[in-house]
Amino acid sequence: xxxxxxxxxxxxxxxxxxxxxxxxxxxxxxxxxxxxxxxxxxxxxxxxxxx
Numbered sequence: 001x002x003x004x005x006x007x008x009x010x011x012x013x014x015x016x017x018x019x020x021x022x023x024x025x026x027x028x029x030x031x032x033x034x035x036x037x038x039x040x041x042x043x044x045x046x047x048x049x050x051x
Contacts, residue, residue: 007015
């Protein structure tokens, strides 16, 4: 079995250019519609701010 060749940066960029554009505002609206827009993590519940 021959090892797979790693794609070059140029090849990866060419493939990425073929992907559809992302509309971040539309994605946020859809997420808010699905999950709700209220903050679900309070300061006491945030694991990154716990001592």
